[in-house]
Amino acid sequence: MKRNILLYIALFLPFLMNGQGVVATAKLDTATVVIGQPFTLVLTITQPKSIAINWPYIADSIGGLEVVQNGGIDTLPVDDQGILLRSQKVTFMAFDSGAYTIPGFVIDYNVKGEPVKAYTDPLRISVYLVPVDTSKAIRDIHGVVVVPYDMFFILLMVLAWLVTILIVGLVILYFINAKKKDDLAEVKSIVRKPAYEIAMTALNELDKKQLWQRNLVKAYYSELTDILRLYIQHRWMLPAMEFTSDEILAHAFIHQNDKQLQDELAYVLRLADLVKFAKVLPHNSEHELSFKNAVSFVDKTTPEPERNPIMEEADNKMEVSL
């Protein structure tokens, strides 16, 4: 329909036009709308190519109507004689009911230096309220849009869920394994050999190595003091491996023992320090005495049940049987 109108205008325009004049028309696509319904105005100007016109300014709202879309100016040559057909589409919307008037547009141009004006007719449009059927229940303007099932999307979702479940399962498994390892570590610490047994075994092995007899005096004292330090660490739960000799001898645990025992330990540690750090070479008898003192310290600081666990077990059995 709109095309036909434009075509008629284009065909008859050369006859209608007076010499070199400009013809402007404005048309609405409807005369009645409901609130919020968009409607379009088409402003058409036919002009000779040689004439420059001032295209009317389209404001944000005209005559109480809101401009929601302002289309660009479209230019079309009509014939070879230099006649142009130019048009602009403007979409309006009204948000209140009533009758509205769009005032006519004024087109300014000059002919041979004289200012001339072309006008369009004012346009009327009626805006009505949306008829409400109160007998019916309130409903949505639009119903819920149902998305059609897509097999690819469904497969993707299933895959995503499976991956998520797999990750969660792996994380749970990791924590369960870590917990098991901790439990095992606890069990290991529980079944560790008694401090006395560890120390005595190490002392026996040191004795068998015959280090000082092979002139490996420094190594001998290093091992001897390490055994004692480790024993103290196990027995009193102290970080004795990181203690210096002075710190060990000044610690409270040492003062719980009798003076002779303290002196014996001090003798070993002090002599070992001299050997290890001051290149001192003690007499053979001092090596033997150091070893003897170390054994004595371990022996005397171990409670009786730990020293003879088998005997203790046997005693317990006897008591039970009695």
Place this chain on the structure above:
Amino acid sequence: MDIREINEKIQQESAFIELLNLELGKVIIGQKYMLDRLLIGLLSNGHLLLEGVPGLAKTLAIKSLSSAIQAKFSRLQFTPDLLPADLVGTMIYSQKQEQFTVRRGPLFANFVLADEINRAPAKVQSALLEAMQERQVTIGDETFKLPEPFLVLATQNPIEQEGTYPLPEAQLDRFMLKVTIGYPTKEDERLIIRQNLAQEFPKINPVISADTIVKARHAVREVYMDEKIEKYILDIVFATRYPKDSNLKKIENLISYGGSPRASINLALAAKAYAFIKRRGYVIPEDVRAICHDVMRHRIGLTYEAEAENITTDEVINEVLNIVEVP
């Protein structure tokens, strides 16, 4: 040299320590820790950075030490308007001689107290630290050697940080020891009050000469250090650099950088000096541990996490010492 000979030599060379301590003890009450560190710095040719609140006898200690050693002492109060020339000296034009002559600055002394070093701008700090490192000063075209022994005792106030120029890490590293001193004990403070009220300030007599110190420095270098001790020192320093490798995951996030090779050198040297003070010809792990905090505390950088949790470098060093096995 045999260890017995070294031991005997050290026993002889270190005989003056007791004498010096007795003389200093006449005026300095308590602060044994600070005096020991002063001697370590003096004997190992290092410089000290002292951190403590005002009024803890820092000036008195170094002044007394210089008097006891018969050495020249000068004190420099660092202020924001101080210039490098105020420290090292400058060229003065003599109208009489019609030429420039050198006027040496207060840095030309055996003992220099750089009071509140962080109050002076970076260029002054840098001039001092350069002189400390090079032990010489250039004024105009001439280079002058600083006197021997040359010990700088710089002080910092842990409070009132406004308007100060904190020493950069690279410059802090030039101080052999950073000593943190605390308040005296109640008993010591009572004696201080009595001494002050009675206006009885014993005079410090020179008990040794500067040459004795220079000689003692050579003896300190001869103190025997076993490979095991060397390894222990390296273990400590490396634990600060790579905590994870030393089973120190706990403090891994607290350290931004660990001790430099200068830390290892100074820890070894300070341990030797400590053994010398204890009149021993060999180093034991106790010596390393005794001096470790003072050598390391300004050489470990803490992360923001550590600072946010108010964790100090001393706590980090404690953790390291608790993990590194003693030989």
